[in-house]
Amino acid sequence: MFLLEVANLSRKYGKKEVLKGIDLRVERGEVVALIGPTGAGKTTILRLLDLLDPPTAGKIYFAGEDVTHSPRLKLETRRRMALVFQKPVVFKASVHDNIAYALKVRGHNRRDISAKVSSMLNTVDLADYRNRNAQTLSGGEAQRVALARAMITQPEMLLLDEPTANLDPLSTSMIENLIQRFNREYATTIIMATHDMAQGQRLAHRIAVLMNGELMQIGKPGEIFSRPRNMKVAEFVGVENIIKGTISSNDGGVVTVDVDGNTIEGISDYRAGEEVSVCVRPEDITLALSRTSSSARNSFPARIKLIASSGPLVRVELGCGFPLVVLLTRRSAEEMGLQIGKDVYASFKATAAHIIGEAGV
Amino acid sequence: MTEIWQGFVKAIELIVSLDPEVMDVAWRSLRISAASTILASLICIPIGGLIHFRSFRGKRILINIIQTFYSFPTVAIGLLVFLMISRAGPLGFLGILFTPTAMILGQMVLITPILLGLTISALSGVDKAIRDTSISLGATEFQAIWAIIKEARYAVMAAVTMGFGRAISEVGCALMVGGNIRGFTRIMTTAIALETTRGELELAIALGIILISLALIINVALNIIQQRYT
Numbered sequence: 001m002f003l004l005e006v007a008n009l010s011r012k013y014g015k016k017e018v019l020k021g022i023d024l025r026v027e028r029g030e031v032v033a034l035i036g037p038t039g040a041g042k043t044t045i046l047r048l049l050d051l052l053d054p055p056t057a058g059k060i061y062f063a064g065e066d067v068t069h070s071p072r073l074k075l076e077t078r079r080r081m082a083l084v085f086q087k088p089v090v091f092k093a094s095v096h097d098n099i100a101y102a103l104k105v106r107g108h109n110r111r112d113i114s115a116k117v118s119s120m121l122n123t124v125d126l127a128d129y130r131n132r133n134a135q136t137l138s139g140g141e142a143q144r145v146a147l148a149r150a151m152i153t154q155p156e157m158l159l160l161d162e163p164t165a166n167l168d169p170l171s172t173s174m175i176e177n178l179i180q181r182f183n184r185e186y187a188t189t190i191i192m193a194t195h196d197m198a199q200g201q202r203l204a205h206r207i208a209v210l211m212n213g214e215l216m217q218i219g220k221p222g223e224i225f226s227r228p229r230n231m232k233v234a235e236f237v238g239v240e241n242i243i244k245g246t247i248s249s250n251d252g253g254v255v256t257v258d259v260d261g262n263t264i265e266g267i268s269d270y271r272a273g274e275e276v277s278v279c280v281r282p283e284d285i286t287l288a289l290s291r292t293s294s295s296a297r298n299s300f301p302a303r304i305k306l307i308a309s310s311g312p313l314v315r316v317e318l319g320c321g322f323p324l325v326v327l328l329t330r331r332s333a334e335e336m337g338l339q340i341g342k343d344v345y346a347s348f349k350a351t352a353a354h355i356i357g358e359a360g361v
Numbered sequence: 362m363t364e365i366w367q368g369f370v371k372a373i374e375l376i377v378s379l380d381p382e383v384m385d386v387a388w389r390s391l392r393i394s395a396a397s398t399i400l401a402s403l404i405c406i407p408i409g410g411l412i413h414f415r416s417f418r419g420k421r422i423l424i425n426i427i428q429t430f431y432s433f434p435t436v437a438i439g440l441l442v443f444l445m446i447s448r449a450g451p452l453g454f455l456g457i458l459f460t461p462t463a464m465i466l467g468q469m470v471l472i473t474p475i476l477l478g479l480t481i482s483a484l485s486g487v488d489k490a491i492r493d494t495s496i497s498l499g500a501t502e503f504q505a506i507w508a509i510i511k512e513a514r515y516a517v518m519a520a521v522t523m524g525f526g527r528a529i530s531e532v533g534c535a536l537m538v539g540g541n542i543r544g545f546t547r548i549m550t551t552a553i554a555l556e557t558t559r560g561e562l563e564l565a566i567a568l569g570i571i572l573i574s575l576a577l578i579i580n581v582a583l584n585i586i587q588q589r590y591t
């Protein structure tokens with residue numbers, strides 16, 4: 001059974017359809033990242049899931065029960081989950097009282113509250129801040145208080161709305177570590193909105209791409225990158241090589257795509273004459289100094305236009321009739337003596353070429 | 362002119378020597394107004410919270426009506442309460458006409474609009490995120506309202522102080538339902554009104570000084586609350 005199941009969830013503000021028939025199933029213990037550009041509806045969907053706002057249509061099932069409109073289940077269900085808002089909100093009270101809030105409203109006794117809050121303060125590394133006025137905290141500290149306050153009851157489902165927006169890298173990695181810890185130690189199911197694709201990849205088991213109120217695609221992070229469903233998703237998640245062309249033939253699922261006179265082979269159902277885009281992940285492309293024979297169906301002579309290193313990796317931009325970005329390790333770049341202006345061969349397999357139609361699905 | 366000056370000097374003497382009559386009247390004023398303010402607050406703050414929290418048809422109009430009653434004439438309130446508790450009135454059986462209880466009731470009615478209205482506007486100043494946060498952390502409606510009130514505690518305190526200020530300084534209602542009975546329902550405002558007409562200026566001036574000082578203290582307190590905490 002899924003912990004959360006959402007069917008045809010829709011929300012309108014006035015005439016504007018902010019969410020359009022979202023279907024989503026989340027398993028217990030899963031981390032799902034909701035990714036989408038600003039205005040996509042991420043906050044809206046989290047508010048619906050937390051039962052703060054009612055949907056205009058559709059159903060929400062929590063632990064198998066329809067909780068969409070039931071006043072009876074509303075409080076009970078809300079008490080099994082928690083939402084951390086995009087903008088950190090703290091009560092005008094001490095850090096301790098902020099974190100204790102959810103226990104207090106559930107009627108826990110003082111000793112229990114004190115013990116739980118102390119242990120949580122240690123977890124989020126704010127033990128020294130216990131009696132500080134929460135309003136004097138920095139953004140990162142306030143966000144940790146908000147996270148601690150939400151997690152104090154060990155909810156079954158934690159909803160996070162851009163938990164690291166506007167935070168510096170150190171605070172961001174602290175929050176990310178906490179999120180992972182909560183997921184591992186308490187098996188908390190987590191749904192988090194973010195517009196940081198890399199963060200989604202780091203934290204989530206699955207990524208749901210939300211654009212313009214529609215759930216465009218949901219799948220494992222690698223899948224979204226290597227097989228984006230359509231151009232919008234490919235562009236949003238930052239697929240680096242998107243090559244436009246026309247199918248020139250389809251031989252039992254193996255297609256050839258004509259790109260300004262060059263030919264790329266790939267696997268697809270599209271028929272001859274259709275306009276498509278070919279997506280190739282930079283790490284799926286290999287470089288060689290001479291034309292070697294390999295199983296790769298696609299091999300192009302290319303000239304290096306730009307080399308930029310980032311950490312252990314080197315990013316190489318090539319021209320081979322169309323632009324191509326390749327990612328390889330610094331070591332292999334050095335061994336091959338890559339430099340701007342050098343001629344190389346770029347190869348990738350037909351299965352590495354993901355082909356999407358212009359219209360998209 | 363000398364008469365006024367002499368009255369003034371005598372009045373200071375009365376205050377400094379803690380004259381029993383002056384102290385008795387001042388103390389009664391404080392007690393009655395404090396009681397009416399506390400009781401009215403206990404009713405108005407939660408109701409104000411509820412009005413703020415819920416959305417319903419006519420909410421805007423209700424708030425406008427409440428605000429209109431801020432400056433409702435005190436004698437009109439006095440008349441209303443008098444009619445209610447006089448022997449022939451619906452609450453006549455209580456037999457509280459011309460008692461401190463009647464005065465407390467009158468002042469409660471008098472300051473209810475101010476307390477309600479100022480509470481509602483105090484709560485509207487609280488970030489809507491506070492409401493969402495408490496609800497999402499599992500608060501019931503009343504727990505969420507309480508969280509919002511706590512968030513606006515200084516503005517709510519200012520509202521209560523305003524209510525107390527209006528209660529202690531009004532004369533019409535206290536005179537009509539209290540009757541200004543010496544040693545029983547005589548308070549500062551009614552005593553000032555009476556003693557002045559009787560030509561007993563020193564007593565009136567002494568009470569006037571105390572009343573003005575109180576008003577001053579209340580205002581300073583209000584200012585401190587507003588500057589330090591908002």
Ligand SMILES: Nc1ncnc2c1ncn2[C@@H]1O[C@H](COP(=O)(O)OP(=O)(O)OP(=O)(O)O)[C@@H](O)[C@H]1O
Pocket residue numbers: 013018036037038039040041042043044045086195
């Ligand atoms: N209360 C509201 N009334 C009217 N329109 C709203 C309301 N709340 C949200 N919207 C609209 O719904 C759309 C989606 O908003 P939402 O806040 O869910 O986006 P988001 O994906 O969270 O964006 P961001 O990344 O900027 O936080 C936006 O166009 C927004 O203007």
Ligand SMILES: [Mg+2]
Pocket residue numbers: 042043044086161
């Ligand atoms: Mg948002």
